[in-house]
Amino acid sequence: MLPAIAAALHHLAAFLVVACLVAQRLMVTEPMTPGLARKVVALDVTYGLASLALIAVGALRVHFLEKGSGYYFHNALFLAKIGLYCLVGLVSILPTRTYIRWRQTLAKGRTPLFSAERRAKVTLCLDLELAGVAGIIICAALMAKGIGAF
């Protein structure tokens, strides 16, 4: 039963990550208002929590609930998946730092500044994160079937 619950949580967290990224990507193209900025900040917090849930549940699955760590650490696509997860995490730093500044501005009752240059950087990061997550999902499906084993 526990492996099935963990698998369900893993899938839910993965879908939540994609949903948060897509919603952010659509919202940051709009002219920024305090209300919109608050929603984007909330989406980023949800995204961060879902990412943490993915690594926590994923680690439990690797070590205790699925095929054993020997299976995963001898699979190139699992290692690629973890590498992509780390890269996506690194790329997410720039948008998150932007939103942290927005929170400080919002707390002072002002509308966050969102220059065209910053907007271009944030949208590029979100596009890269979405591409990375797509790669993670492909690696996950293939490695679960034993493809990439060495």
Ligand code: HEM
């Ligand atoms: C954005 C991050 C992640 C996404 C989108 C994601 C997505 C998925 C998906 C869709 C599956 C199901 C594959 C299938 O059964 O066809 C899966 C399985 C799995 N994932 Fe993740 N995952 C992520 C991060 C992680 C991390 C960080 C770990 C390890 C620490 C991990 C460990 C696992 C394990 C052990 C399985 C089970 C594979 C099996 O059935 O043998 N995942 N993941």
